[in-house]
Amino acid sequence: MSTSEAATSGAAQQGAARVTGGEIVCEDVVRIYAADGIEVQALQGLNLHVEAGDLVAIVGASGSGKSTLLTILSGLDTPTAGKASVAGVDLLTLRGRRRVSYQRHTVGFVWQQTSRNLLPYLTAHENIALPMALAGREKPGAISARADALLEMLGVGHCRDRRPAAMSGGEQQRTAIAVAVANSPQVLLADEPTGELDEATSAEVLEMMRTVNAETGVTVLIVTHDPTVSEHVRRTVQIRDGRTSTEVLRRRETDEHGTERHIAEEFAVLDRVGRMQLPQEFVGALDLKDRVRLTLEPDHAAVWRDARQDQPGTGGAGEPSEEEQER
Ligand SMILES: Nc1ncnc2c1ncn2[C@@H]1O[C@H](COP(=O)(O)OP(=O)(O)OP(=O)(O)O)[C@@H](O)[C@H]1O
Numbered sequence: 584m585s586t587s588e589a590a591t592s593g594a595a596q597q598g599a600a601r602v603t604g605g606e607i608v609c610e611d612v613v614r615i616y617a618a619d620g621i622e623v624q625a626l627q628g629l630n631l632h633v634e635a636g637d638l639v640a641i642v643g644a645s646g647s648g649k650s651t652l653l654t655i656l657s658g659l660d661t662p663t664a665g666k667a668s669v670a671g672v673d674l675l676t677l678r679g680r681r682r683v684s685y686q687r688h689t690v691g692f693v694w695q696q697t698s699r700n701l702l703p704y705l706t707a708h709e710n711i712a713l714p715m716a717l718a719g720r721e722k723p724g725a726i727s728a729r730a731d732a733l734l735e736m737l738g739v740g741h742c743r744d745r746r747p748a749a750m751s752g753g754e755q756q757r758t759a760i761a762v763a764v765a766n767s768p769q770v771l772l773a774d775e776p777t778g779e780l781d782e783a784t785s786a787e788v789l790e791m792m793r794t795v796n797a798e799t800g801v802t803v804l805i806v807t808h809d810p811t812v813s814e815h816v817r818r819t820v821q822i823r824d825g826r827t828s829t830e831v832l833r834r835r836e837t838d839e840h841g842t843e844r845h846i847a848e849e850f851a852v853l854d855r856v857g858r859m860q861l862p863q864e865f866v867g868a869l870d871l872k873d874r875v876r877l878t879l880e881p882d883h884a885a886v887w888r889d890a891r892q893d894q895p896g897t898g899g900a901g902e903p904s905e906e907e908q909e910r
Pocket residue numbers: 616617618623624625643644645646647648649650651652
């Protein structure tokens with residue numbers, strides 16, 4: 584173990600007791616916003632299951648529903664329908680004091696805007712100590728020691744007595760992660776934590792998310808536009824039109840020469856009742872629309888273009904197929 588690794592795990596043992604039970608379950612989650620008489624279906628039956636202790640990235644186009652999902656998981660918003668629970672807490676019925684307690688102890692949050700994560704008139708150390716003091720579970724000496732340990736774990740010990748204005752964007756986000764995990768939440772949620780950072784600093788912050796996940800066991804869900812994120816996490820989930828559509832899983836494989844390679848495989852997400860979304864490029868390449876023909880083969884299923892669309896006068900929606908006409 585290198586000196587820095589030893590320092591990191593030492594800090595983690597001192598500062599962050601391992602947490603357990605951060606499972607995230609979303610089943611058919613719907614969120615409809617009504618604004619000026621117009622309804623927007625931000626989430627349209629989203630399914631997601633994240634095991635306790637996992638580190639998962641959420642990617643997707645602007646407006647696909649990523650922030651809506653994180654706001655629900657953080658307890659700031661409630662789904663219109665469906666099931667959503669974090670660490671066994673039902674988010675549809677969460678109200679009042681239980682909601683405050685959930686936000687204070689069960690989840691931690693890092694926002695994109697560096698300025699939203701830290702109080703500008705407090706030092707890094709004071710920012711981290713504040714949520715612990717509010718929770719009122721530990722004595723001031725223990726709180727201060729834990730704040731120092733978290734600063735070390737996130738590599739920002741040198742920023743201890745600085746206010747956010749005297750720190751770089753990356754240092755502020757690392758401190759923000761420390762604030763978010765100060766009360767040992769079971770789940771850490773981050774919405775575009777690297778959105779305001781350059782490429783190199785983004786990679787450092789993502790690496791810190793991984794460190795926190797590995798050192799404390801906190802379940803981590805990161806929303807990001809960063810195309811390189813899948814290099815940092817084992818599982819990347821893509822959201823399209825308010826649903827989880829595809830997942831990329833990374834694994835390590837050792838070939839016959841003993842060389843270790845990283846393999847990334849993309850999967851379509853199948854929901855409980857067997858629905859899935861075809862990737863946009865498949866739909867475009869085969870000009871699929873309205874209906875497709877499905878065939879079951881011994882070891883796979885095939886999707887075929889509806890051939891009648893090519894025949895003049897027979898391509899209209901609702902026309903019966905040849906088989907149907909014969910019946
Ligand atoms: N408070 C709101 N009222 C009405 N519509 C909303 C509200 N918040 C989000 N929406 C709409 O819901 C959809 C999903 O928004 P969301 O913010 O979750 O997207 P996103 O994936 O986070 O996008 P981005 O990558 O741009 O942050 C969008 O069409 C958005 O306009």
